[in-house]
Amino acid sequence: MSVITAYLLGLATLPVGGVAVWLLYRLFRREAWLCPYCLAWTAHTKEKPDTALYLPAILTWASVLVHGRTARHRAWRRVHEEYDIRPADPTWGFEPKRLMRAVPTDELDDEGQTYLLEWGFGSERNSRKEPVEMPYADCLFDGKRVEGDVIRHEDGSMELLVVRHSKEDPRRIPLFDGNAEPNPHIRPIGKE
């Protein structure tokens, strides 16, 4: 083998090495994942489903797969699909990363529902309140069409903040309880 061939071969292994390092970094970097459907961390600290556990990414991805098969997740996913509600995701685009908790509060404004977001570890632990865009939804309430923004509560339950409500109609309608059980008065549009 000439010196030049050896040199070129050596050069060719560099990108492979780079890919390997990148792959190892991706697989073992600690990550957490909040499920926007049930508002629970897929891997959470003991007895605290609202607090993230950061695991090597390969374990986090595995726990996302397992989470997708749990009864609670499937129930929440089903109601989102049946009522055509886009899940609100408080982690989307949030900086800094390393979010530990995302708790919906009762504060509402034009931009959305305020969530209390906590991130960081130890002395770097911090929190702030951020508006999260509320999904828009419509459904039938006692056969009448109602629409508005969807408010999420800490236990996962949902309410519809009704727009254009008349005096006799409620301004807020409970949609689903904390176990994704729908209010018996509501039906999805098109399923009278």
Ligand SMILES: [Zn+2]
């Ligand atoms: Zn879920």
